[in-house]
Amino acid sequence: MTTAGSNREPKYRRIAGALKQGIEAGRYAPGDRLPGENDLMAEHGVARMTARQALAVLQAEGLAEARKGAGVFVREFRPIRRRGIQRLARERWGSGRSVWGTDVGDRDLAVEVVEVAEKDAPEAVAGVLGGARTWVRDRRFVLDGKPVLLSVSYYPAALVADSAITRHDTGAGGAYARLAELGHEPVRFREEIRSRMPTADEADRLRLAAGTPVVLVCRTAFTADGRAVEVNEMVLDAGSYVLEYEFEG
Amino acid sequence: MTTAGSNREPKYRRIAGALKQGIEAGRYAPGDRLPGENDLMAEHGVARMTARQALAVLQAEGLAEARKGAGVFVREFRPIRRRGIQRLARERWGSGRSVWGTDVGDRDLAVEVVEVAEKDAPEAVAGVLGGARTWVRDRRFVLDGKPVLLSVSYYPAALVADSAITRHDTGAGGAYARLAELGHEPVRFREEIRSRMPTADEADRLRLAAGTPVVLVCRTAFTADGRAVEVNEMVLDAGSYVLEYEFEG
């Protein structure tokens, strides 16, 4: 087969490429349904598995999303902005004028408290906090009905045992206000960031489409005298967030 | 088929799960070869496509990597640490004691200059810099022979036209030193971070295995009077980096 000319690109890639072009050219807008397996089989004269492979490429790249019994649809990207320093963010310099324009989000954010319990922290966290015995606050953040963030916070048990941090509702000002009242106000923070594909559990709890990575943010909060009083491990839906940090050279 | 008991997990997932367990349990160490398609077909009595699907799961999750003609291998994760504020990073508080232990990297880092040219910047960048006419520095960073970072920097053409920023070698201290000499020293920075699956071109230029996301970092540098003098768009291999930021509340 294959008349003259070297066609060394696999069929499924050619098909995927054609679909991608269609998306970029705007022939398929975000939310639109793409041609289905049967359409591609007929149009390109290929077997079902080949058509599937083509659609799988778009899904793996995060461009499309399959809905069982309905079709494959073009995905949308409307992330929310998370600022490292909220206080400074409102200063005059450089305000507005961000490269990735995103809604600041006055949307409906719900916080589900999954669990609050006294537990041993993982080894790496225990090393930072100076002891394994911790109170753990496990929460999930849901934006407009879509889960976007899993958050697990660890506090040294000896420090917070008698505070509202051990209860579902930490009260006004949250855990940091309670730490401050205890004489351990966090004033400095370190955030470590990486990204990878989600585990099956993470994909489930964040309801992630295939082809969506997660961003891992690990925040450590320090008091003025350098003691670590909180480690917060967060798992973010990468399609829902843009992180922002500002600092001086 | 399927003797008693509801086995509603697809075969390929069961097989993938078994392989994952093997990795977690250490039966397959990083770099080891996993059972191949033929092995899985024989062991589980399935068709080739099904065995492939199982192996595809591990690759999509970034746990394994296929090498044509050789096999599928367990991947390793040894990222390098990139600090937002190098100066402050050496202060006493909180030094050491990071949650994700990673080599600070005294490894061999090569910088390839792909292109230095005067060009129109993309619309979003032009908006930040206050004009589309820019000098563009396109570079690729290679660590121990493995590409880890693509970097494209934009500078207002009117500002840097006569400086070494327009040449391949910017000289001692780099572009920031040249900007300082021109009276436009960058003193404040904003970095915006997101993550997604790579485009085919990015995967190619970073030699990414399937199942590896990229991290996008967009840095904007401001002078003391609030003028943006550089926008640097970076594409990082997510498997090669941990980003770190420190700030005060």
Place this chain on the structure above:
DNA sequence: CAGTGGTCTAGACCACGAT
């Protein structure tokens, strides 16, 4: 060279979503 993963076919049955 033998073995590996990569691509592809032509069927099949299923669970699910919308109508």
Place this chain on the structure above:
DNA sequence: TCGTGGTCTAGACCACTGT
């Protein structure tokens, strides 16, 4: 109910890697 994507089979040929 009908069309969709999801899973699976049993074959096949190819290009590549290693020895």
